[in-house]
Amino acid sequence: xxxxxxxxxxxxxxxxLAAALAGTGTDAVPxxxxxxGARAAGMAGAFSAVADDASAVFHNPAGLVxxxxxxxxxxxxxxxxxxRNECVSYAHVTGNDWAFGAGASMLFSGSMAKYDRxxxxxxxxxxxxxxxxxxxxxxxxxxxxxxxAVKGIYQKLDQESAAAYxxxxxxxxxxxxxxxxxxxxxxxxxxxxxxEEFDLPAGYKAAAAWRAYDPLWVTAQVTQRPSxxxxxxxxxEYGFLVRERDTVYARAGYLAGPGADAGSGFSLGLGLGNSKxxxxxxxxxxxxxxxxxxxxxxLRFGEDRDTLRSRDAGSGPYKKRYKAKGETWKEQKRELExxxxxxTEERKRRENPYFTW
Numbered sequence: 001x002x003x004x005x006x007x008x009x010x011x012x013x014x015x016x017l018a019a020a021l022a023g024t025g026t027d028a029v030p031x032x033x034x035x036x037g038a039r040a041a042g043m044a045g046a047f048s049a050v051a052d053d054a055s056a057v058f059h060n061p062a063g064l065v066x067x068x069x070x071x072x073x074x075x076x077x078x079x080x081x082x083x084r085n086e087c088v089s090y091a092h093v094t095g096n097d098w099a100f101g102a103g104a105s106m107l108f109s110g111s112m113a114k115y116d117r118x119x120x121x122x123x124x125x126x127x128x129x130x131x132x133x134x135x136x137x138x139x140x141x142x143x144x145x146x147x148x149a150v151k152g153i154y155q156k157l158d159q160e161s162a163a164a165y166x167x168x169x170x171x172x173x174x175x176x177x178x179x180x181x182x183x184x185x186x187x188x189x190x191x192x193x194x195x196e197e198f199d200l201p202a203g204y205k206a207a208a209a210w211r212a213y214d215p216l217w218v219t220a221q222v223t224q225r226p227s228x229x230x231x232x233x234x235x236x237e238y239g240f241l242v243r244e245r246d247t248v249y250a251r252a253g254y255l256a257g258p259g260a261d262a263g264s265g266f267s268l269g270l271g272l273g274n275s276k277x278x279x280x281x282x283x284x285x286x287x288x289x290x291x292x293x294x295x296x297x298x299l300r301f302g303e304d305r306d307t308l309r310s311r312d313a314g315s316g317p318y319k320k321r322y323k324a325k326g327e328t329w330k331e332q333k334r335e336l337e338x339x340x341x342x343x344t345e346e347r348k349r350r351e352n353p354y355f356t357w
Contacts, residue, residue, distance in 0.1 A: 042269015
């Protein structure tokens, strides 16, 4: 018999220890399959096509181009029996077609009882694991984007430790009403623990999001993992304007497949935010095992993308800053091009007095 928290680790797939002792294969650092951020968790992980906040570093790096301002996010998750997950991520907006991001996530198990093969107590052990990621995304025209991320991964189980590296990549199509995404995650080296080698939890994703009307997103995502097969998630998010600048968000989701085996598959979420900050919460029930709670806080700062683009346009090939407030970068660029054409026509008239239209 084992301590309940150790059993939870095995049931939820958060430790390869049992498989290592039994000589069977499983994923290393499987907590990398757990949803990062309360907003995504409240939508059951159906988030790769939405991915328009700093957690895009984890879900789909191509989504970094959707942010209007730079953003920092801090997330705390209380799992079961004291298991907790801490995350931090940052998205950096630029005045060109590039966006950048970075993030880190750590899982802490606390102390768990350890038993030998005969069932006798053998003291206690802890499992800590985590990764750090750096990402970049680029616009591929008006409605397309691509993103790429690299990760360094670490896992410590009892007295054993290991490290690995991996990469994520994603493509995103976006317009006002629809977003479509495909991506791969955790493609990299193996980790060796207890003389056994473990694959990383690689995944292949496809997702779609529909803005049914302005405050409502409906999302769907399918994920295939070589170690556990297919899972499917559905999610929704609705925003209620409660004051001139503040919005309350309600979220719900359902996950079907291997990732839902330890619980009902349902999740719920709430959020409150404005142009400067957002506070999100997600609740996931696991029946007799208990409940999981996640909280995220996001802070947006700096100038928006259009302002940065306008500044870059002013110092670029047009060599002129436009001070007209309220104009977007595209509007300013069109006006500059019109002025260039008028100057060209005037120069032609001066050079050739017979030149007329």
